[in-house]
Amino acid sequence: MLRLRVERRPAPLWMRPAAPIIAVVITFLLTAILVVLARANPFQAYYYFLLKPLSNQVSAIEVLVKSTPLLLTGASVTFAFAAGYWNIGAEGQLLAGAIAAAGLGMVLKDVPPGLALPLMILGGFTAGLLWALIPALLKVRLAVDEVVTTLLMNTVILFLISFLLNGVWRDPVSGWPQSPTIAASTMFPKLIPRSRLHLGFLIAWASIGAIWLILRRTPLGLRMRAVGQGREAARFAGVNVERTMLTAALVSGGIAGLAGVGEVAGIHFHLIEALSAGYGYTGIIVATLGGLNPLGVSLAALFIGLIETGAQNVSQTLNVPIYLGNVVEAALLLVTLSVLILQNYRVRRV
Amino acid sequence: METFIVGLIAATLRVATPLIFGTLGELLCERSGILNLGIEGTMFLGAFVGFTVASTSGSLWLGFLAAVLSGVLTGLLMALLTVNLGLNQHVSGLGITLLMTGLSLFSFRLVFGERSIQPSIEPFPKLAPLGNLPILGPIFEQYALTYIALALVPLFWWLMYRSNFGLQMRAAGENPEAADAAGVNVFRVRTLALALGGGLMAAGGAFLSEAQLGSFIFGIISGRGWVCIALIIFANWEPARVLWGALLFGGVFALQLRLQATGLKLPYEIFLALPYLVTILALTLAGRNVSAPSALLKAYRRE
Numbered sequence: 001m002l003r004l005r006v007e008r009r010p011a012p013l014w015m016r017p018a019a020p021i022i023a024v025v026i027t028f029l030l031t032a033i034l035v036v037l038a039r040a041n042p043f044q045a046y047y048y049f050l051l052k053p054l055s056n057q058v059s060a061i062e063v064l065v066k067s068t069p070l071l072l073t074g075a076s077v078t079f080a081f082a083a084g085y086w087n088i089g090a091e092g093q094l095l096a097g098a099i100a101a102a103g104l105g106m107v108l109k110d111v112p113p114g115l116a117l118p119l120m121i122l123g124g125f126t127a128g129l130l131w132a133l134i135p136a137l138l139k140v141r142l143a144v145d146e147v148v149t150t151l152l153m154n155t156v157i158l159f160l161i162s163f164l165l166n167g168v169w170r171d172p173v174s175g176w177p178q179s180p181t182i183a184a185s186t187m188f189p190k191l192i193p194r195s196r197l198h199l200g201f202l203i204a205w206a207s208i209g210a211i212w213l214i215l216r217r218t219p220l221g222l223r224m225r226a227v228g229q230g231r232e233a234a235r236f237a238g239v240n241v242e243r244t245m246l247t248a249a250l251v252s253g254g255i256a257g258l259a260g261v262g263e264v265a266g267i268h269f270h271l272i273e274a275l276s277a278g279y280g281y282t283g284i285i286v287a288t289l290g291g292l293n294p295l296g297v298s299l300a301a302l303f304i305g306l307i308e309t310g311a312q313n314v315s316q317t318l319n320v321p322i323y324l325g326n327v328v329e330a331a332l333l334l335v336t337l338s339v340l341i342l343q344n345y346r347v348r349r350v
Numbered sequence: 351m352e353t354f355i356v357g358l359i360a361a362t363l364r365v366a367t368p369l370i371f372g373t374l375g376e377l378l379c380e381r382s383g384i385l386n387l388g389i390e391g392t393m394f395l396g397a398f399v400g401f402t403v404a405s406t407s408g409s410l411w412l413g414f415l416a417a418v419l420s421g422v423l424t425g426l427l428m429a430l431l432t433v434n435l436g437l438n439q440h441v442s443g444l445g446i447t448l449l450m451t452g453l454s455l456f457s458f459r460l461v462f463g464e465r466s467i468q469p470s471i472e473p474f475p476k477l478a479p480l481g482n483l484p485i486l487g488p489i490f491e492q493y494a495l496t497y498i499a500l501a502l503v504p505l506f507w508w509l510m511y512r513s514n515f516g517l518q519m520r521a522a523g524e525n526p527e528a529a530d531a532a533g534v535n536v537f538r539v540r541t542l543a544l545a546l547g548g549g550l551m552a553a554g555g556a557f558l559s560e561a562q563l564g565s566f567i568f569g570i571i572s573g574r575g576w577v578c579i580a581l582i583i584f585a586n587w588e589p590a591r592v593l594w595g596a597l598l599f600g601g602v603f604a605l606q607l608r609l610q611a612t613g614l615k616l617p618y619e620i621f622l623a624l625p626y627l628v629t630i631l632a633l634t635l636a637g638r639n640v641s642a643p644s645a646l647l648k649a650y651r652r653e
Contacts, residue, residue, distance in 0.1 A: 148580045155573035163619035321459035326452030333445045
């Protein structure tokens with residue numbers, strides 16, 4: 001009789017770069033079932049999904065536009081997770097940054113762009129940081145689980161936005177639940193004329209660079225990684241664990257806030273309820289797919305940006321519901337994690 | 351005043367029902383050692399499946415059963431990831447939430463298309479076993495599912511503290527190595543806990559779409575799953591205290607609805623946010639006195 005045994009051993013070197021590719025293939029095979037259910041041809045669908053967006057300049061730039069908030073939320077989540085602080089609140093912190101940007105955009109009417117833009121960026125960073133402050137303080141002072149509090153804060157800020165948009169900030173011109181259009185001086189300049197690619201894209205790459213620098217090249221980064229690897233060991237080595245986690249949590253919130261500024265000042269020009277398509281949660285996917293490594297995170301953000309653009313394409317051309325994109329992203333996350341574990345096992349005959 | 355209070359109590363029980371289902375489901379997962387952040391998505395899936403099957407088959411109970419089954423399957427997927435593969439529980443759970451939310455939205459569009467009018471069903475009727483009781487009658491005018499949820503609490507106490515499965519589950523959550531040495535199949539116990547837990551979470555979602563609303567809207571769960579996770583900590587992982595936590599949250603929520611109805615000129619969003627803020631406050635007060643299962647978040651691997 002054939003007898004099999006499962007053995008655990010490190011994956012061979014050639015497997016490592018292959019793992020993400022295998023994960024992508026498995027994900028597309030699984031989600032092809034949904035495409036068929038939607039009465040579309042999977043090959044055609046994945047052509048529109050993955051290749052069509054890159055086939056012309058306009059939609060290729062759109063991929064970069066879609067990846068902008070994801071680079072930032074991915075960087076935000078990476079920074080917190082690296083220190084073992086489970087910030088699931090990037091979504092709320094992004095929205096806090098967006099509120100600040102919408103508010104400053106109304107106030108800074110007569111300020112020249114040279115001053116208004118730095119103020120927008122600083123304001124958004126601060127707002128995200130402040131929204132992250134309560135869960136972070138509760139965590140380091142009272143040991144209240146940050147996963148739960150950051151999740152709850154995400155829901156709370158939705159009510160705050162609804163309160164603002166149905167009350168004091170309701171657009172007096174249109175009467176829609178959206179804040180008044182921000183002043184021209186506070187709008188992010190376009191990087192490419194007649195496209196939606198804006199200053200936020202550069203801010204996103206600067207943030208990726210900054211977290212790489214901090215995590216890899218500074219004593220703070222060393223302390224953060226030590227805390228992330230093991231809190232008690234870090235404490236024993238003389239690291240102030242609470243202070244390190246607090247810093248990680250607050251900077252993480254600030255970076256997420258920048259994503260909100262970009263969406264308001266670069267895309268929508270006012271605050272709306274549906275400002276974020278779950279970018280904060282997608283940031284967790286991006287950070288995990290990128291292996292909490294800034295380079296990997298930026299590649300993951302670009303790939304998810306491609307998927308989001310592709311989902312729009314598929315929904316417009318083939319009438320497949322746009323939510324296919326959400327399913328593909330989540331499935332890709334779970335499949336990738338599984339492949340990364342499974343490559344360490346093999347089945348042998350004994 | 352009497353009608354106000356009676357109405358408030360009745361509404362409290364109604365609002366607490368999905369939370370009791372969800373929190374008891376999460377309790378099973380956590381006591382066996384798995385934090386299941388898939389709860390938000392599992393409740394969403396339950397709401398979608400319950401509504402859709404009820405709407406297409408015409409049977410509310412068939413819809414409810416289908417919802418529970420979808421939750422069990424989701425729990426099994428979570429078990430595959432976190433019990434068998436030993437993946438990070440935070441990320442797996444959130445992944446499941448995102449996956450099930452996406453799948454539900456995708457399928458909803460496939461089944462119902464894009465309509466200007468929200469499809470709806472005739473929801474579960476309310477039972478009034480003591481309907482003609484003076485004054486207090488309306489309190490007992492509840493959905494059958496509310497009575498089922500309330501009955502589950504003592505059943506859970508028995509399951510956790512008096513049954514063999516409960517003992518094995520608690521052992522797996524506190525000290526899986528010792529449980530394994532004592533002959534408990536930790537993998538099987540955790541898988542079973544996740545499957546049952548998923549079914550209960552989905553039941554909570556189905557209550558919202560099939561009883562309370564009679565329709566499926568995209569904001570149907572809106573953070574209720576996260577509230578359940580918080581209620582567990584508030585309840586210190588005890589089934590009886592789960593009930594009090596759910597009733598407290600339900601009470602704040604119901605009060606908010608009642609105050610709105612009285613026409614008080616207050617921004618209603620503040621009241622909507624109130625239960626979430628109260629939950630954070632309660633967590634703060636519970637603070638360091640909580641005792642989570644020792645092996646929570648730790649994957650078990652047999653070496």
